[in-house]
Amino acid sequence: MAVKVIIPTPLRQFTGKQASMECSANTVGEALGSLTTNFSELRQHLYTEDGKIRSFVNVYLNDEDIRFLDKEATRTKDGDTISIVPSIAGGSPSQSTQ
Amino acid sequence: MAIQTDTLSKQEVTLSKDEIARYSRHLIMPEVGMDGQLKLKKAKVLMIGTGGLGAPLGLYLAAAGVGRLGLVDFDVVDNSNLQRQVTFTTADVGKPKSEATRERLHGLNPMIDIEAFETRLTSENALDLFRDFDIIVDGTDNFPTRYLVNDACVLLGKPNVYGSIFRFEGQATVFGYPGGPCYRCLYPEPPPPGLVPSCAEGGVLGVLPGIVGSIQAMETIKLILGSGDPLVGRLLLFDALAMRFRELKLHKNPACPICGPNRTITKLIDYEEFCGIRGEEAPAVTNGIPEITPTELKTRLDRGDDLFILDVREPHEYQICHLNGKLIPLGELPRRVSELDSSKEMVVHCRSGKRSADAIQFLQKAGFKKLWNLKGGTLAWSDQVDPSMPKY
Numbered sequence: 001m002a003v004k005v006i007i008p009t010p011l012r013q014f015t016g017k018q019a020s021m022e023c024s025a026n027t028v029g030e031a032l033g034s035l036t037t038n039f040s041e042l043r044q045h046l047y048t049e050d051g052k053i054r055s056f057v058n059v060y061l062n063d064e065d066i067r068f069l070d071k072e073a074t075r076t077k078d079g080d081t082i083s084i085v086p087s088i089a090g091g092s093p094s095q096s097t098q
Numbered sequence: 099m100a101i102q103t104d105t106l107s108k109q110e111v112t113l114s115k116d117e118i119a120r121y122s123r124h125l126i127m128p129e130v131g132m133d134g135q136l137k138l139k140k141a142k143v144l145m146i147g148t149g150g151l152g153a154p155l156g157l158y159l160a161a162a163g164v165g166r167l168g169l170v171d172f173d174v175v176d177n178s179n180l181q182r183q184v185t186f187t188t189a190d191v192g193k194p195k196s197e198a199t200r201e202r203l204h205g206l207n208p209m210i211d212i213e214a215f216e217t218r219l220t221s222e223n224a225l226d227l228f229r230d231f232d233i234i235v236d237g238t239d240n241f242p243t244r245y246l247v248n249d250a251c252v253l254l255g256k257p258n259v260y261g262s263i264f265r266f267e268g269q270a271t272v273f274g275y276p277g278g279p280c281y282r283c284l285y286p287e288p289p290p291p292g293l294v295p296s297c298a299e300g301g302v303l304g305v306l307p308g309i310v311g312s313i314q315a316m317e318t319i320k321l322i323l324g325s326g327d328p329l330v331g332r333l334l335l336f337d338a339l340a341m342r343f344r345e346l347k348l349h350k351n352p353a354c355p356i357c358g359p360n361r362t363i364t365k366l367i368d369y370e371e372f373c374g375i376r377g378e379e380a381p382a383v384t385n386g387i388p389e390i391t392p393t394e395l396k397t398r399l400d401r402g403d404d405l406f407i408l409d410v411r412e413p414h415e416y417q418i419c420h421l422n423g424k425l426i427p428l429g430e431l432p433r434r435v436s437e438l439d440s441s442k443e444m445v446v447h448c449r450s451g452k453r454s455a456d457a458i459q460f461l462q463k464a465g466f467k468k469l470w471n472l473k474g475g476t477l478a479w480s481d482q483v484d485p486s487m488p489k490y
Contacts, residue, residue: 008267014429041429055286063346065349067351085269087289089288090302
């Protein structure tokens with residue numbers, strides 16, 4: 001199944017500025033696996049050391065949060081879009097930049 | 099439904115002739131009309147943060163005639179704010195933001211009450227501050243305050259109009275609406291400090307907070323009027339470079355620790371600790387990281403010591419100013435470490451000293467021994483050695 005993974009701005013520095021990636025996957029987990037195989041630096045930002053998706057990163061299949069579907073086992077179909085949506089805090093970033 | 103409960107004024111509220119003239123473009127549209135304008139006049143909105151998001155928010159809420167506006171900010175106006183915080187003028191630099199915003203909004207609409215709270219929002223003062231207002235609008239810039247605003251809103255049952263930005267991407271939604279999800283339903287926990295790129299990847303396109311803050315203003319006004327479909331249960335994502343809006347579904351999480359049926363959080367907590375900020379930064383600077391001050395470095399360079407300077411900032415920062423060091427951005431260090439010679443004495447620097455401390459911790463693990471962190475980075479170099487070096 002050909003799916004598209006959308007990479008959010010804060011993580012694009014680990015994908016050579018690439019904003020999305022097309023891949024073939026039967027589940028959301030497979031698509032994310034394919035993404036982190038291509039961009040290995042991304043792995044530690046998406047997964048904890050024991051391989052769970054980090055709790056400040058949400059993954060959506062189309063417009064639905066996979067936590068409310070079958071999580072990473074959620075089946076994909078042709079043309080689906082997977083979005084990675086990390087929490088961002090900025091409003092006036094002058095104070096948080098170092 | 100309109101968000102008006104205990105704060106709905108008992109006495110008759112009317113509009114003066116001047117107010118009717120001022121709000122005439124609202125009054126002639128059926129979606130607002132006299133009833134709507136009176137709801138606006140009776141409404142009390144508390145803005146957390148008067149920076150980039152707070153600027154359009156404050157201007158539009160004041161212009162629309164929201165009867166009482168509270169402004170919470172402890173910060174002062176800095177030169178670097180003027181690129182996006184359009185409530186301020188150059189003459190405001192150095193003034194408290196809450197007071198400068200109050201003056202600006204009062205100039206725009208002297209018919210409303212505006213109160214400046216020049217204070218940092220804390221677990222001690224949040225509930226008391228929020229209690230007097232109907233709607234809280236979150237325009238802050240850090241995770242501890244985001245969780246604090248969320249929890250205080252959930253505990254008091256007040257809606258939280260949320261907006262957040264990063265470089266050229268924004269998020270907006272309404273949390274804490276009756277029956278709707280809260281911030282913890284979306285993100286149960288904050289990222290640990292340092293993992294999400296914030297330093298090197300910082301910055302924001304100046305117009306972005308203008309757009310996201312305007313969306314927050316629109317949602318606030320809709321909540322007051324009780325009209326339209328509020329942005330509840332939906333997360334609006336905005337990518338300014340692609341100029342694309344997307345919408346994702348937000349669900350109330352049954353396992354949410356503060357708004358779920360089996361909640362474990364029943365009062366405000368220590369949010370700095372929750373976000374891992376305490377105890378994380380202190381060791382980063384003191385724990386076995388040798389420091390060199392800009393003055394000491396200057397002395398050693400002047401006498402011809404063989405020091406290798408490693409700059410771990412980003413290339414676009416190098417363009418602003420540099421110390422003739424070798425540039426390897428912190429994020430690239432692991433795969434480019436072989437370019438460095440561990441036999442040489444090395445001074446590592448960034449803008450403020452934080453990223454370079456992280457770099458040194460990494461290099462120490464990789465076996466490097468002769469390392470110095472430039473204390474205070476290029477900022478301190480500008481203060482102590484070369485005032486002509488730009489600060490950013």
